[in-house]
Amino acid sequence: MSSRELLNVFLGNPYIPVSVFKIDLNMQNSRLKLWEDAVRENSGGEKFVVFFSVLSALMTYTRARAMEAAGADADTDTRVLVMDNPFGPISSEHLLNPLFEIARKHRTQLICLSDLKQNSIMNCFNLIYMLKVRTSAIGSNEYLKFEEIIRDVNVVQNDERLEKAVFRASDVKQISLFDGM
Secondary structure, three states: OOHHHHHHHHHOOOOOOOEEEEOOOOHHHOEEEEHHHHHHHOOHHHHHHHHHHHHHHHHHHHHHHHHHHOOOOOOOOOEEEEEEOOOOOOOOHHHHHHHHHHHHHOOEEEEEEOOOOOHHHHOOOOEEEEEEEEEOOOOOOEEEEEEEEEOOOOOOOHHHOOOOOOOOOOOOOOOOOOOOO
């Protein structure tokens, strides 16, 4: 199923014209494009921003309608989006800035898992945890060490800080679902 068909099924309409804004490094080349043209012509990073903006708008709309139906104030709700390596196709500031502005506008906290350390990406976050696998001095056990990077202490809330995370790995035995039948 194409992304267009999925959007139409989700919204319950066979055809909804969707225009998206193409963000270009040269502002004279930035313009509105039809969804189909953006999906076909945009670069990987430009597509990611387009897809993210549509996803964020749909999440905001859906959440707002659910909050209103529950009698809550839809203007104060927030969202969290956990993304695994979203910066593969996008690392340029001219694309990162609009991406994070869209997230701010929709009150969406982004938790991004990535191994990229480019300044353009790191500067988008105020609180960063860098996780590193280390081998213990005794034996061959490994442990996870984290380094915390805070760009502005005044902006970080106490509830945003990582207190403790424990993961214990053990030998796992694979069993068949159909054993004994």
